[in-house]
Amino acid sequence: MTAMPRTGEEWTVDDLDRLPDDGLQYELLDGLLLVTPAPVPVHQRAIGNLYLLLRAACPPGQEVFLAPLDWRPDLRTSLQPDLLVVGNDDVGEKNVTAPLTLAVEVLSPSTRRKDLVLKRSKYEECGVQSYWVIDPKAPSLVALDLIDGAYVTSADVAGDERAALRLPFPVDVVPANLVRPAP
Template structure:
């Protein structure tokens, strides 16, 4: 992955081979983020600090496809299912969940950003580079933002689904659903599936 460096007065005159030079300087704002280059990385903000993730791998993309297919069959018509949306929490906090369930009305507000109150569910599919982040402060951030439910999908061995539900301003300890058994879920709407199907090819 490329080295990420904020742009400074001298950086513009330096060779940039093998580096991505970013406009602005920390602490970054959401407006700064909109000026970043499209270099294949995913840029998020936590309290003005950059979170950088590489492009998702094949298994990650398959899991998201299968999840969207499953949820699309069960979702009521007034909800929309989307991947990799911009979630603006504050001027210095922006996240890009792998997948969300949002209200239909949210499509008619800001064209670039979702706000937390428009989301009913945020989903992150873990990878070795993001698993600690997803389990730790992503769960804290989504809870603090008031998102009613958060699912974390671990693909390290067999798929495992961790389901968090909001209790006041924090999530309860997650319910753990392992591959080989159907997870019967009720939030944000009733749906049941075996996490193992998330990494099976299209049938």
């Protein structure tokens, strides 16, 4: 991950919209431009398998999306969770501005600090109901739920352990299954 400094003014979502479509992931966090390289196969496998699991469990009125889809809670922030769940009525033509029901980040060496510290803080501050962090290397899952404005761990499992999650909707997740190739 690279943070792109800027002389003078901070970056805005309007600046972000003018950047090239060059295969890199561009995000804004409070006016700071973050640039991330393309993910590796195990990262994508974990996202794909979790997407299928969440899609099957998702109740009416909610929708599951894969990155890249911008979540723009303010004019200085545009984040792209690896997976996100949002109410159907909160999906805009180009992006989402309402608080997310769920944000999921899959860790990689280039995104670990950004996901565990920077994004977690922003999601918490902006009222994202649930935040899950998947580490495909371990494999593991930490699930956080927003209680009284702060994240509280609702599950912390690894390998073949099962997380019986209730928020944002009931779903069971086994971290090892997320990184296994399809049969």
